[in-house]
Amino acid sequence: MRELTKAEETLLLAILRLKDNAYGVAIKQHIQKTTGKAIPYGTLYFILEQLAKKGYVKRFTGESKPERGGRSRIYYTLTSGGSTALKHAYKMQKKVWNGYAELILVDKN
Amino acid sequence: MKRTKPPKFAERILSILSASRKIAVLGDTEEEYRMILSDKGRFRADVWYVWQIFRPLPFLIRSSVYWSYEMFKNYLKIGIRNFKKFKSFTFINIIGLSIGIACTLLIALFIKNELSYDRFHHKLDSIYRLSSNWHRPDGSVSFRYGSVPIPLGPVIKEYFFEDIKFFARICTMEFTVRRGDFLENLDVTLTDEAFFKLFSFPLLDGNPSHVLSSLNSVVLSETLARRYFGNENPLGKRLTLILGEYRNDFIVSAVAKEPPNSSSIKYSLLININCLGSFRREDFLSNWNTTSPNWQTFIEVMDSDSPRRITNGLPQFTKLHISDQNQSFTLQRMRDIHFDQRDTGTPDLTEIYILSVIAFFILLTAIINFITISVGNASNRFMEIGIRKIVGAERKQLIRQFLSESIFITAVAVFLAMMIARVLLPIFNTLTNKSLVYSDILSPSNMAVLFLFTVIVGISVGSYPALILSKFKPVDLFTGKQRLSGKNSFTRILVIMQFSLSIILTVVVIGLSRQIRFIVNKDYGFNRENVIIVETQKREVQPSERLYEKFRNRLLNQADIIRVSSASGSFDRVGMTGFLYNGRRYPASYMRVNFDYFKTMELDFVEGRDFSHKISSDMQALVVNETLVQTLGLKKAVGTQILYNSRIFTIIGVVKDSHIFRMDHRIQPALYCINPILPYRYILIKILPHNLSEILDRIRATWEELEPDKPFSWSFLEEDIESQVMNENRWKNIVLYSSLLAIFVACLGVFGLTSISVARRVKEIGIRKVHGATVSNVVGLLTRESIKWVILANVIAWPVAWYVLHKWLQNYAYKISISPAFFLIAAFSMVSVVLLTTSTLTIKAALANPVDSLRYE
Numbered sequence: 001m002r003e004l005t006k007a008e009e010t011l012l013l014a015i016l017r018l019k020d021n022a023y024g025v026a027i028k029q030h031i032q033k034t035t036g037k038a039i040p041y042g043t044l045y046f047i048l049e050q051l052a053k054k055g056y057v058k059r060f061t062g063e064s065k066p067e068r069g070g071r072s073r074i075y076y077t078l079t080s081g082g083s084t085a086l087k088h089a090y091k092m093q094k095k096v097w098n099g100y101a102e103l104i105l106v107d108k109n
Numbered sequence: 110m111k112r113t114k115p116p117k118f119a120e121r122i123l124s125i126l127s128a129s130r131k132i133a134v135l136g137d138t139e140e141e142y143r144m145i146l147s148d149k150g151r152f153r154a155d156v157w158y159v160w161q162i163f164r165p166l167p168f169l170i171r172s173s174v175y176w177s178y179e180m181f182k183n184y185l186k187i188g189i190r191n192f193k194k195f196k197s198f199t200f201i202n203i204i205g206l207s208i209g210i211a212c213t214l215l216i217a218l219f220i221k222n223e224l225s226y227d228r229f230h231h232k233l234d235s236i237y238r239l240s241s242n243w244h245r246p247d248g249s250v251s252f253r254y255g256s257v258p259i260p261l262g263p264v265i266k267e268y269f270f271e272d273i274k275f276f277a278r279i280c281t282m283e284f285t286v287r288r289g290d291f292l293e294n295l296d297v298t299l300t301d302e303a304f305f306k307l308f309s310f311p312l313l314d315g316n317p318s319h320v321l322s323s324l325n326s327v328v329l330s331e332t333l334a335r336r337y338f339g340n341e342n343p344l345g346k347r348l349t350l351i352l353g354e355y356r357n358d359f360i361v362s363a364v365a366k367e368p369p370n371s372s373s374i375k376y377s378l379l380i381n382i383n384c385l386g387s388f389r390r391e392d393f394l395s396n397w398n399t400t401s402p403n404w405q406t407f408i409e410v411m412d413s414d415s416p417r418r419i420t421n422g423l424p425q426f427t428k429l430h431i432s433d434q435n436q437s438f439t440l441q442r443m444r445d446i447h448f449d450q451r452d453t454g455t456p457d458l459t460e461i462y463i464l465s466v467i468a469f470f471i472l473l474t475a476i477i478n479f480i481t482i483s484v485g486n487a488s489n490r491f492m493e494i495g496i497r498k499i500v501g502a503e504r505k506q507l508i509r510q511f512l513s514e515s516i517f518i519t520a521v522a523v524f525l526a527m528m529i530a531r532v533l534l535p536i537f538n539t540l541t542n543k544s545l546v547y548s549d550i551l552s553p554s555n556m557a558v559l560f561l562f563t564v565i566v567g568i569s570v571g572s573y574p575a576l577i578l579s580k581f582k583p584v585d586l587f588t589g590k591q592r593l594s595g596k597n598s599f600t601r602i603l604v605i606m607q608f609s610l611s612i613i614l615t616v617v618v619i620g621l622s623r624q625i626r627f628i629v630n631k632d633y634g635f636n637r638e639n640v641i642i643v644e645t646q647k648r649e650v651q652p653s654e655r656l657y658e659k660f661r662n663r664l665l666n667q668a669d670i671i672r673v674s675s676a677s678g679s680f681d682r683v684g685m686t687g688f689l690y691n692g693r694r695y696p697a698s699y700m701r702v703n704f705d706y707f708k709t710m711e712l713d714f715v716e717g718r719d720f721s722h723k724i725s726s727d728m729q730a731l732v733v734n735e736t737l738v739q740t741l742g743l744k745k746a747v748g749t750q751i752l753y754n755s756r757i758f759t760i761i762g763v764v765k766d767s768h769i770f771r772m773d774h775r776i777q778p779a780l781y782c783i784n785p786i787l788p789y790r791y792i793l794i795k796i797l798p799h800n801l802s803e804i805l806d807r808i809r810a811t812w813e814e815l816e817p818d819k820p821f822s823w824s825f826l827e828e829d830i831e832s833q834v835m836n837e838n839r840w841k842n843i844v845l846y847s848s849l850l851a852i853f854v855a856c857l858g859v860f861g862l863t864s865i866s867v868a869r870r871v872k873e874i875g876i877r878k879v880h881g882a883t884v885s886n887v888v889g890l891l892t893r894e895s896i897k898w899v900i901l902a903n904v905i906a907w908p909v910a911w912y913v914l915h916k917w918l919q920n921y922a923y924k925i926s927i928s929p930a931f932f933l934i935a936a937f938s939m940v941s942v943v944l945l946t947t948s949t950l951t952i953k954a955a956l957a958n959p960v961d962s963l964r965y966e
Contacts, residue, residue, distance in 0.1 A: 010248060025144075040164045043139055067143050073371045076498030102263035 004089045007047055008056075010035065014055060015076050019056050023062065023073040048076060052091035115142045115158045124161050129746070132205075132444045177664040180506070188492065188514045197864065199488055201857045202479045203522050208675030208854055209468075209475035210566070212525035212584060213845070215537045216468040219544050220461055226447035230309045232409055236443035237276075237416060239265070239406045243687075243696045244435045250793040255446070256404045257438055258397045259382075259428070268426050272415035273408045275303035277375060278382055280404040285819065286378065287349040288337045294820055297350065299382040305365070305719055307409050308374065315363030321381050326362035328379040334364045350380070357384065369545060373446050397430060407443070416440055426740045435687070435694050460840075466845045470610045474851055477603040478569050478858035479515070483574035484600055487556040490956070494578055495586035507579035515571025516564060540843050573599075590905040602897070604862065607855040608939065609909070613936040614848030616910035617917070620927060624918060627925045631832055634767025640826040641805070642679055643792040643812065645819070653788035656815065659701070660792060663811045669797040669804050670829035677701035677788040679829065682686065688780065689752035697778040701787040707732070707764060710794045717747040717762030720783045728784050737778035740762055754786055776922075793826070809858060852939075856946045858896055863947040867954045875962035876952055886956035892947055899943050903936045910935070 003010070014030045015022040015084065032038050051057045062073035078086075114120075115138070117436060121966065123138065124131055138161055146154040164234060192199040230236060262278045272858045277300050284297040303312075303315035305328075312320065313331065319783075320328050325350055334343045343361045350357055357800045359380060368375050385394065410416055423438050438964045497507060527550065534547050549555070662672040678700045686699045707719050720727045730751070749760045758780075766776045796804050803825070867874075874887055882890075911927060918924040 024133055028141075041134050041161070042126075042164065045134060049130075061306045065136075065140070067140055068136035069139045070140070071132050073136060074133040086516075088317070 003092065004085055008044075008051060009086070009089050011044075011047055011051065012056060012082055013077060016078055016086070020075070022076045027076070048080055051082070051096075052076075053083075054081070056078060113143060113146065115139055115533050116155055117358060119155075119159050119162055122156075126162065134220075135843045146597075166351060184510050184513060186600060188510075188517065191323060191490070191514075194404040195486060195489070197520060198482050200517070201482060201861045202518055203525065203852045204530045204856050205475035205478045206519060206522035206570070207529055208523035208567070209367050210562075210798040210852055211525055211529035211533060212471045212850065214526060214550060215533060216464050217294060219464060219537075219541055219543065220548055221549070222545055223461055224445070227373050227443060229371065229372065230443065231444055232307065232309070235410050235413075237410060237419075237440045238443060239408065239445055240439055240441050242437050242439060244437065246435075251746060255441070257406050259404055259406075260395050260397055262406045263431065265406075265426065268429075269415075269422060270421050272411050275307050275409045276406060277301045277307045277319055277369050277408075278404065278406045279304075280382065282352065285351040286337075294822075295378060296377045298376040299385070300379055301382055304379065304411075310368060310372075310374075310376075311366045312368060313364040313613050319418070320363040321379065323360075323362065324384040325359050326381065327356065327359035328363045328365050329361055330365055330367050330377045333377045336345050355385065359384075379903040387562060400602060410727075417527070432694075435696070452888060464843070467614070467844070467851075468716065471847065471854060472566075472853050474607045474610060474854045476860065477607055477917060479570045480856065481513075481600045481603055481858060482865070483571070483638065484577060485862055487574065487578050488869070490578065491586040491768050494585040498581075498583040498586075504579045508575045509574035511578060512571045515574075516567030519563050519567035519570060522558060523566075540839060540846065542839060551693045571861070574618075600862075604858065604898055605902045605905065607851075607858055608899050608943075609906040611848060611852045611855050612903055612906035612939055613910040613913060614844060614851055615938060616821075616906070616931050617914055618841065618845045619934055620849050620914040620918070620925070621837065621930045623925050623931070624921065625837045625841060628921070628923070631768070633830070634712065634765050637826045637830055639796050639798045640709065640830065641796060641808065642824050642826055643793045643794065643808070644791060644822045644824075645792060653790075654785065657789050659815055660811065663815070664746060664794060664808065666762065667804075667807055667811075670794060670796040670808075671797065672705055672709045673792065674705040674707055675703040675792045677787040677790050677824075679791040680792075681804060686753075688751075688754075691794035694780060695737075697780050699780050699782075701785070701789070702732075702781045702783060703789065704783065706781070706793070708817075709793050710767075712764045712767055715765055717760070719762060726759075727761065729756065729758055730782070731758045732759055732762040732764055732781040733764045733774070734764055734779045736776050737780065740778045752873065754780075754784075755779065756784075758782065758784075817824040823933075852942060856942060859943055860946050860950070863891070863950050866894065867950050871954070871957075871962040874957070875959035878955075879963070884952070884955045888948075888951045891954060895943050895947055896940060899936075899940050903932070903939070904937075907932050931948070939961070955965055 009099070010025065010031060014027050015036070018026050018030055028039060028041065028044055034070045046050065050055065052059060056079060057076045058079050060075040064070050086102050120135065120139075130535050137160065142154050145157050182879050227233065241256045242250045243254070259278060259280065260278045266273045266276045281292055281297060282297050286293055286297075300321065302318070302321040304321060305312060308818075312328075315328075317787060320326060327350075329337070329343060329648055337348065338346060343364055346361050347360050348361065350359055355933065356450065365376070365379070382394070390723075407416045411420070415705065418561075420440055423440075427436070427438055493505065506925060530550060531547055534545065538545055597648055645656065658702055664670050664673050687694045687696050687697075704721075707714070717732070720730065720732065724730075731751070733746065741749070744751055746760050746763045750757050751760070752758075755893050766783075791917045794808065808823070809821050812819075870891070872890075874882075877887060877890070914927055914931075918927070
């Protein structure tokens with residue numbers, strides 16, 4: 001299984017956190033809130049499409065909203081493949097960081 | 110209401126940029142836009158929204174443009190390197206193409222001009238011209254004339270009053286115009302008052318419906334007004350028009366714009382046709398029996414169904430006015446007049462076809478060159494193509510590369526072609542007898558067409574090489590398995606086509622010049638040498654008689670002048686009439702001649718005698734030609750009586766058939782009389798062939814003494830005859846120049862191909878020389894192939910050339926027979942041109958030291 005990139009990981013986590021409300025604007029704002037970095041829609045959707053292609057997320061077309069000019073929201077949810085990939089990533093992360101986290105934290109202080 | 114939606118234009122751009130993710134992205138941005146709108150206000154929201162458009166731009170540019178730019182840079186570099194490396198080929202391609210395109214440009218200009226004739230009339234589609242047909246006894250048409258008798262106009266308008274709105278007769282006559290002391294002879298247009306209502310010739314001032322309604326009004330063209338009145342206002346000024354005894358003052362009622370170049374109807378001074386009044390009524394305004402090419406009658410019809418009704422009613426109408434059953438009238442659309450062969454001197458559609466075919470073929474030759482050279486030269490690019498393929502170039506990319514190269518070359522050629530066309534335009538104008546303007550080429554619509562043309566020619570030129578070259582397998586390219594040579598049958602066919610075209614044109618040029626020489630040198634049945642023709646002004650019968658007698662008596666007293674006579678018509682300037690015999694009407698050319706006419710022209714009598722002063726009954730006598738006797742089937746012509754001009758005439762003599770009338774027409778029945786039904790128009794003076802200028806001066810002096818008011822205009826009969834073949838000469842020159850161009854372009858191609866094949870055979874030549882081949886062996890070897898092509902091309906070209914020439918010659922009643930010599934001369938010259946072209950290359954190759962070509966083996 002291919003490793004998730006950092007961006008993919010962040011996005012998957014955002015979708016997981018947002019639960020039923022995971023659509024473009026919400027994801028974007030959530031990411032901005034958690035990471036402090038703005039991510040353009042182009043990039044956002046590019047990554048979302050990659051994730052959909054790999055089978056980590058699923059798309060749902062929601063209700064159309066007047067504040068969107070009558071366009072529908074596109075919601076994303078994690079698939080089981082998605083959660084496996086996240087779990088895997090977390091494990092990898094832990095393995096990689098094992099023993100180093102303390103060093104860096106210590107140094108910083 | 111406040112706007113809550115993002116700016117429209119930005120939304121549209123964003124929608125284009127977001128492509129497949131449109132719904133989601135647009136929706137999201139709009140939603141966020143509203144959030145910012147409510148938080149921070151419209152301005153910040155708008156700025157934010159627009160910013161969203163620019164955000165992905167750097168990435169977009171980088172990804173899409175960068176790579177194609179890199180490739181393009183590479184194509185450009187390699188392309189320019191190749192152009193430089195194969196300078197001669199690039200040169201051949203560009204020069205050949207630009208010549209072909211320049212020809213196409215000029216001819217397109219010509220065709221555009223031809224097709225625009227008379228199109229400026231607003232009522233074009235409701236204007237018709239009345240024309241006459243003369244029938245043979247079996248009902249087939251023997252003559253078509255674009256004119257009808259003068260009195261027909263008002264009568265037909267009356268008869269078909271429900272279908273004809275206006276009519277306008279147009280007839281030109283030469284008047285002397287006097288303005289103060291200024292005097293000149295001018296072709297005056299006599300017409301009806303509806304002229305300016307019917308046709309869309311703009312008047313500078315004056316009401317189109319009234320300017321000609323008064324019998325003494327005159328309308329001037331702008332140039333003429335300036336010539337007569339300078340900067341004064343010409344309106345209301347006086348002009349005197351003189352025609353023999355007729356002399357009348359006219360008042361300028363309007364000034365008309367110059368008729369456009371593309372108008373079939375020309376005018377400079379217009380008067381009402383009825384102003385002649387009773388004067389000349391006898392033979393002109395009320396004469397139903399005669400028509401002349403410069404008497405035309407136009408009508409405007411009421412509605413689209415009128416022409417049909419008029420056509421149906423015409424036979425009935427004709428019966429009422431014309432006793433002759435061989436004559437009928439028809440309607441002709443104004444639209445068709447320009448290309449109607451009834452009017453001599455205008456090019457008909459075939460000429461346009463021929464010109465376009467020639468231009469197309471020259472262009473085709475250039476395209477063929479391009480293809481053969483690129484394909485032939487391709488082996489030099491095998492390495493490049495192979496490497497591109499290995500590195501991962503798709504076939505599509507290779508095709509694109511070659512196509513852009515050829516489009517680039519075409520663009521350069523088009524640019525050059527426009528300059529060539531600029532230089533050639535004056536020559537082309539002389540050849541085609543036109544006054545085309547270069548700026549017409551530069552109109553925006555033409556530029557658009559030219560751009561399209563560049564792309565199309567570029568693609569057609571480059572597609573074959575592009576498709577062929579991109580097809581190869583890289584392995585074959587490197588191992589040298591792939592051989593692409595002049596032996597390629599496609600290339601060979603193309604080259605043979607070029608040669609064939611050049612040979613066809615050459616044969617036609619030879620044939621045409623022979624035919625022209627034939628016409629000019631033909632036995633005309635009369636002696637045309639040393640005859641001077643003095644043109645008098647068209648006038649009434651009596652004064653012309655008096656003038657002639659005085660002039661003749663003075664001249665005959667002078668040395669070197671042998672004979673003087675006169676006639677109503679001269680070479681190429683005769684009218685048609687009809688006469689009755691045994692109750693049937695026959696068409697004939699007619700001429701009023703004077704005593705001594707036949708002696709002056711040295712026309713021999715077959716039977717009977719010449720007119721004589723002593724026999725007063727000769728006023729009612731006729732001399733006819735042999736053809737007329739044959740047409741009537743007379744056993745004994747002399748003494749036969751016919752009804753002509755409502756009077757009985759007796760035939761007293763028969764002269765040999767002669768081409769007094771026109772060369773390219775078959776000899777028509779002709780009658781000559783001395784009865785004063787027509788005034789003399791031409792005075793013929795036979796002189797001794799020496800001291801020409803001195804004799805001419807004397808004749809002029811005599812003329813000026815007798816007729817101080819009238820200009821002295823003269824010509825040699827011989828020149829008149831030669832000017833008849835002007836049109837033929839023009840055509841010969843057109844074909845000559847285009848065949849030279851075609852041959853030149855074809856030679857460029859041969860040169861290119863030979864140099865390719867020589868380059869390919871360098872080693873072979875070296876080996877042959879080592880084994881003892883002589884220089885001439887090698888040259889023979891190298892030229893054999895192109896000579897073979899030329900011979901094959903001859904075989905193809907000859908039948909076509911024969912057919913073309915045969916068709917062309919069918920226009921002439923008297924023509925040369927097509928001789929095999931034409932073909933042999935063409936073949937021989939083609940072979941020698943090809944040998945000359947290739948000789949420098951082949952001789953150089955044959956003389957080369959074999960060591961140079963073989964030392965790397």
